Amino acid sequence: MTTTSPQGRTELLRPDGSPVRVLVVDDELSITELLSMALRYEGWQIRSAGDGHGALRTAREFRPDAVVLDMMLPDMDGLSVLGRLRRDLPDVPVLFLTAKDAVEDRIAGLTAGGDDYVTKPFSLEEVVARLRGLIRRTGAADRRSDSVLVVGDLTLDEDSHEVTRGGDGIHLTATEFELLRFLMRNPRRVLSKAQILDRVWSYDFGGQANVVELYISYLRRKIDAGREPMIHTRRGAGYLIKPAAS
Template sequence: MSAACGTREGAVRVLIVDDEPELAELLSWAAVEAGWQPFLARDGHSALALARGCAPHAVVLDWMLPDLDGLRVLRTLRYENAKLPVLMLTARDALEHRLDGLSAGADDYVTKPFSVEEVMLRLRGLLRRTGAEAAEGESVRVLGDLVLAEKTRQVRRGGESIALTAKEFDLLCFLMSHPRQVLSKAQILNHVWSSSFESEGNLVEVYVYSLRGKIDKGRAPMIHTVRGAGYVIRAASQGR
């Protein structure tokens, strides 16, 4: 399978790695029903290529694969992204096997045979823990590795929590509501503050600078200045 993938804007991406076609398709269908975007891999090498190309929010990983075993894939995933949630699937239910999986970095462990509902519930729990999916009734915006939960006003990037002031949060929410769209200072003032602030010439610049320092610091930039036009937010992988 190619590493190329078409990601859906704002979707929670789940990588499913299993060489049993029927089981993989069943899990994929369940992921779609949950509102997520699934990606399927039948072997370890394809799984690693997809993980690098599509930046999944979580991985469902079978232990027994035709090339690399699940533990080797897990260790590589952990080395490349220490915070990526991984749910292991296996027919091995002995205690030592569970300990091997958990010590290699698995976040959870489900033995076969299992119900798809159980896998989905455990996966949803992992996604909530990392902020990729919020509790029922929560409105969540996702752009690349940046996650914003409107109801709880929480922001995470790469799984790490970011503390914002009230106006910084409102500004980020407005930007993320219009990904890849250049927004003028006037538009930002009108939506984040009010028309009464139009005379405050550098208000937007000050807040964008502050927000950029928290969102982009030490990471690939997402918030960009378009000279003479305004500001735009893009997933880091989309470049400038």
Template sequence: MRRPDGTAIRALVVDDEPVLAEMVSMTLRYEGWDVVTAANGAEAIKAARESRPDVVVLDIMLPDISGLEVLERLRATHPALPLLLLTAKDSQEDRIAGLTAGGDDYVTKPFSLEELVLRLRALLRRTGLAVADNTARVVVGDLVLDEDTHEVTRDGEAISLTATEFEVLLFLMRNARRVVSKSQILEQVWDYDFGGRSNVVELYISYLRKKIDYGREPMIHTLRGSGYVIKPVDR
């Protein structure tokens, strides 16, 4: 998904929890978006003025001023700016207050990063501020992956994957016929080196093999000492 002029989506992530803000930012950057972060309301207002984001992920509970007040200020200068609200509260009153104040959508912590991305994409599509990439479908042989719907099929048969399995497979498919190392997969999918514990990659590759290759000619191959490669089956 990109802006109508072909440039990357610009997102502003506002949250005073550094780990959460980094997780959301990392996920959106993996989508190819340009991301700016802010840790409080004052920073958010300044960042919005300087970066002119296409969409905002806004925590309601901020240390200086209320996220709802930030929302109102942003709406005053950017009336059509899509805003997705985050909160640790789950009461109907908070939900209504956020949406009434001008929020376009609402996600309660803890939340799935996959769900967050899907909601943001839906917001941008509804507002017409972004268009889907022509490369949403990645195809390797009879294996098809759709980045927008997160649907995966092989030879027309649907394959159910977890969010992390999907990201590992996507990275492999984007690099079809090229060998990728465990460290490359760790950096791309987890953005974390796990202290050299590359067994997490081996674990997810085994999960994918059971779902992608079981009962079929294998597409995922191990090159001992080098990494993994996915390629079409030779007919």
């Protein structure tokens, strides 16, 4: 089931209308804090654990609809946690967090079962999107909701990563895609550069805030080029996207 809030945000809900439950497992407190905060903001119910045993204990009692699991835990191997988790909750989808240089193939094997993974350092948009995808696909959320965002004649498919405007396909880089997704998930709302940075760039990004301006500029070239503009600047406040007609 999905429902749309007054702000235009779409929320995932479970079949019975209660909020989706997500368990976050990572040994770094700053990471669990960050994720808990962001995921809670999606309207989900969050519990967190700092090690494998805690995770298993919490999972049994909390019965989450999805788990975010760091592969690198102090007390046990990520794989063992996964195995034991599956014993209690056979169908729960898992989003793995891994270091960038971790063995890709082992992960690839794991994700064959419908799970997914992101590498650290991640951006919140990425984690939220993948988690939404997992929950959507495994049917923890009632009706399989749509993976296509639409604003005016602009469409963005979160599954295939396809973007079109007025029917024409548009190629975007990864960062451009995430930025556009964030804008389109919040249509007609002014988003500050800080908000965008916090959401679209990875949590350890230490650079200049004007990358946002730069990428807005790239996006404009690709989606607004020659057409009625959809991306607007609110000087001193931020940016917003809205249908061209209005």
